[in-house]
Amino acid sequence: xxxxxxxxxxxxxxxxxxxxxxxxxxxxxxxxxxxxxxxxxxxxxxxxxxxxxxxxxxxxxxxxxxxxxxxxxxxxxxxxxxxxxxxxxxxxxxxxxxxxxxxxxxxxxxxxxxxxxxxxxxxxxxxxxxxxxxxxxxxxxxxxxxxxxxxxxxxxxxxxxxxxxxxxxxxxxxxxxxxxxxxxxx
Amino acid sequence: xxxxxxxxxxxxxxxxxxxxxxxxxxxxxxxxxxxxxxxxxxxxxxxxxxxxxxxxxxxxxxxxxxxxxxxxxxxxxxxxxxxxxxxxxxxxxxxxxxxxxxxxxxxxxxxxxxxxxxxxxxxxxxxxxxxxxxxxxxxxxxxxxxxxxxxxxxxxxxxxxxxxxxxxxxxxxxxxxxxxxxxxxxxxxxxxxxxxxxxxxxxxxxxxxxxxxxxxxxxxxxxxxxxxxxxxxxxxxxxxxxxxxxxxxxxxxxxxxxxxxxxxxxxxxxxxxxxxxxxxxxxxxxxxxxxxxxxxxxxxxxxxxxxxxxxxxxxxxxxxxxxxxxxxxxxxxxxxxxxxxxxxxxxxxxxxxxxxxxxxxxxxxxxxxx
Numbered sequence: 332x333x334x335x336x337x338x339x340x341x342x343x344x345x346x347x348x349x350x351x352x353x354x355x356x357x358x359x360x361x362x363x364x365x366x367x368x369x370x371x372x373x374x375x376x377x378x379x380x381x382x383x384x385x386x387x388x389x390x391x392x393x394x395x396x397x398x399x400x401x402x403x404x405x406x407x408x409x410x411x412x413x414x415x416x417x418x419x420x421x422x423x424x425x426x427x428x429x430x431x432x433x434x435x436x437x438x439x440x441x442x443x444x445x446x447x448x449x450x451x452x453x454x455x456x457x458x459x460x461x462x463x464x465x466x467x468x469x470x471x472x473x474x475x476x477x478x479x480x481x482x483x484x485x486x487x488x489x490x491x492x493x494x495x496x497x498x499x500x501x502x503x504x505x506x507x508x509x510x511x512x513x514x515x516x517x
Numbered sequence: 518x519x520x521x522x523x524x525x526x527x528x529x530x531x532x533x534x535x536x537x538x539x540x541x542x543x544x545x546x547x548x549x550x551x552x553x554x555x556x557x558x559x560x561x562x563x564x565x566x567x568x569x570x571x572x573x574x575x576x577x578x579x580x581x582x583x584x585x586x587x588x589x590x591x592x593x594x595x596x597x598x599x600x601x602x603x604x605x606x607x608x609x610x611x612x613x614x615x616x617x618x619x620x621x622x623x624x625x626x627x628x629x630x631x632x633x634x635x636x637x638x639x640x641x642x643x644x645x646x647x648x649x650x651x652x653x654x655x656x657x658x659x660x661x662x663x664x665x666x667x668x669x670x671x672x673x674x675x676x677x678x679x680x681x682x683x684x685x686x687x688x689x690x691x692x693x694x695x696x697x698x699x700x701x702x703x704x705x706x707x708x709x710x711x712x713x714x715x716x717x718x719x720x721x722x723x724x725x726x727x728x729x730x731x732x733x734x735x736x737x738x739x740x741x742x743x744x745x746x747x748x749x750x751x752x753x754x755x756x757x758x759x760x761x762x763x764x765x766x767x768x769x770x771x772x773x774x775x776x777x778x779x780x781x782x783x784x785x786x787x788x789x790x791x792x793x794x795x796x797x798x799x800x801x802x803x804x805x806x807x808x809x810x811x812x813x814x815x816x817x818x819x820x821x822x823x824x825x826x827x828x829x830x831x832x833x834x835x836x837x838x839x840x841x842x843x844x845x846x847x848x849x850x851x852x853x854x855x856x857x858x859x860x861x862x863x864x865x866x867x868x869x870x871x872x873x874x875x876x877x878x879x880x881x882x883x884x885x886x887x
Contacts, residue, residue: 392620392869399621400830400876401768401791402778406595407548408603408620424551428603429620 377454381445383437389413392429393422412436419443518544535583538590542781552595556585559599592781605669607708610699614691616790618665621876622764622828624868626666628858629826630673632880633760636823637677653680657820659724659735659763659813661685662790664696664717666762668703671713684742685719686735689789693719724765725797725812735816761822765809766793767830772806803841806830810838814845817881825881832857835877842881853883 393409409424410432421443423436445453521540529536529546536549539556543549560582564575585598596602596611603609604618605626611617633654654674658667667685674681687693696719703709726734768791772778782791793808803811810827817825829835835857842855858880859865865872 389867391867392624399871400619400828401616401764401766402772402782402830404594404596404617404779404782404786405620406543406552426603427555428606429623430606431603 377457378449378452380454381441381448383414383441383444387415388440389415390433408432410436412440414440414444417444417447419447535586538586541590542592552589553586555595555599556589557582560585592784594781594785597785604665605672607665607668607672607699607703608706609663609665609668610695610702611663612691612695613785614787615689615695616662616692616786618663619876620869622666623669624870625764625826625828625858625878626669626762627673628878628880629760629762629824630670632824632826632882633670633674634677636759636882653682654678654760655758656681656683656760656762657735657739657758657822658683658685659761659816660765660790660809661687661696661719662689662692662764664692664699664719666764667696667717667719668699668709668713670760670762671717672703672709675710675712675716681716682742683717684738685717686722686724686738687719688721688723688732689787690721692790693721724763724809725794727797736819739820758817758820758822760824760826761813761817761820762826763809763813764828765813766791767806767809767828767834768792769804769806770795772830804837807834807837807841811841811845814838814842818845823882825879827879827881829877829879831874832877835879838879842879853881855879855881 389412391411391413393407393411399405406427407424408427408429409422410429411420411422412433413420419440421436421440423432423439425435426432442453442455446455450456521544525546526537526540529540529549532550533553535553536546539549539552540546543552557578560578561575564578564581566575588598589595594611594617596617597613600612601608601610602618604623609618633656637654656667656670658664658670661667664685667683671681671683685696687696700709700713700717700719704711704713720738721732722735722738723730723732724735726736766789768778770792773783773788773792778791793806795805797805797808810829813827814825827838829838839855839857842853846853856879857877859868859870859877862872864870870876
């Protein structure tokens with residue numbers, strides 16, 4: 332299935348000839364073609380991020396109890412954000428930086444508010460759904476591979492079975508599995 | 518300091534055998550967990566990766582982490598162990614012998630930047646206004662230490678002002694070295710614009726202006742600037758400054774010893790940056806912890822600072838500074854507007870300040886003749 336991409340060899344050939352591919356005046360765009368075969372954007376673009384009005388937010392920095400200033404050197408940098416309309420509270424103390432924690436907390440809050448508003452159609456839900464499907468498909472492929480290997484081992488052991496018949500059998504089972512998978516996902 | 522309950526210690530030990538070490542300095546399980554996470558991240562980052570082991574595996578990071586936790590349990594500040602401290606979006610390098618930037622100072626710096634922007638927007642249009650092309654925005658940061666205030670102000674204000682001149686002053690050569698290193702470090706990280714190298718200057722000077730020392734006083738540095746920029750005015754001995762900001766040493770000798778100052782601070786951070794010199798004779802019966810403020814207020818009047826922001830230890834000290842300023846200006850010669858920040862409940866909560874105790878700053882607006 333995976334064929335080697337043609338351009339690395341071409342470019343090597345050109346550079347051996349002393350030609351600079353990247354600055355070729357012909358403008359064929361050979362050198363600019365990406366070397367990856369996976370699409371750079373997902374098949375279905377995610378919905379735009381939810382914009383949250385700053386006026387709805389109460390941001391507070393939690394420095395723990397007790398006085399601060401020169402007398403004490405605190406390392407606590409937690410940030411807490413309250414979203415007034417929904418009542419969602421988010422706290423973040425992932426990093427030592429207050430501004431970094433605020434950015435993370437804002438993102439967490441936006442995700443939470445979106446889930447509450449849109450449910451299944453929110454970015455987070457769509458992303459987890461996509462990840463779940465990907466994992467299921469990967470597991471299916473693994474199962475198929477090992478089943479094939481087992482079959483081969485059996486064949487080597489017995490050696491008499493006709494190849495075509497076995498392959499057809501596997502294909503049938505795959506088709507059934509595919510149907511099952513579809514049934515689960517819908 | 519209250520004893521840590523045995524139950525907490527046992528729970529910490531069951532979670533991770535290094536947590537009880539950190540608990541000695543952190544005092545709460547939650548912050549000990551955080552510090553352990555940060556230390557582990559650093560230990561993993563700094564250890565060399567091995568090609569023989571699995572990808573991502575690091576050599577000797579466990580030993581490194583254990584020794585870092587042991588240092589922390591002896592009271593060494595986390596920032597000296599890790600070597601840096603975030604300040605706004607900057608990363609400030611921290612070394613022994615220089616005070617570690619505090620989160621309160623960060624709040625004051627943001628507030629100062631907000632005030633300068635507000636002032637520029639209100640005063641737009643006239644020729645002395647710093648947004649104009651001819652005159653740069655001038656900022657003076659006294660007792661700069663790591664240079665954190667000066668650098669963060671540049672990061673916050675550079676998008677709004679075409680020309681800026683920020684002068685950081687400190688007595689300690691170690692601090693000045695570190696401040697310059699921090700400038701370089703943050704320009705390389707692209708947290709600061711490249712022009713910061715030209716806009717920010719650090720100089721050695723004695724803020725207290727003691728006659729006996731061979732170190733120049735702040736005025737000498739400023740007059741040098743006035744000559745260089747050709748703006749020397751006969752009526753004004755020093756160039757006008759838009760923002761004068763300072764976090765001077767403000768702990769009294771008794772507070773330094775009686776337990777209000779944390780052990781870690783007392784043992785590992787420089788006394789020079791915390792306690793004003795005892796031998797220095799203050800005027801008019803000033804307390805020994807307040808000697809810096811009189812000198813800085815005097816300077817602020819000399820340079821006609823539009824905004825002055827001074828960090829103080831607590832509300833009482835802030836009130837003393839306000840009173841000092843009132844007597845120095847002799848009532849209402851100019852229309853000054855002096856306030857202690859933060860005082861409103863909203864500001865206090867938003868910036869994580871303790872409602873009664875803890876650090877405050879004094880903000881003085883004005884200096885314009887009314």
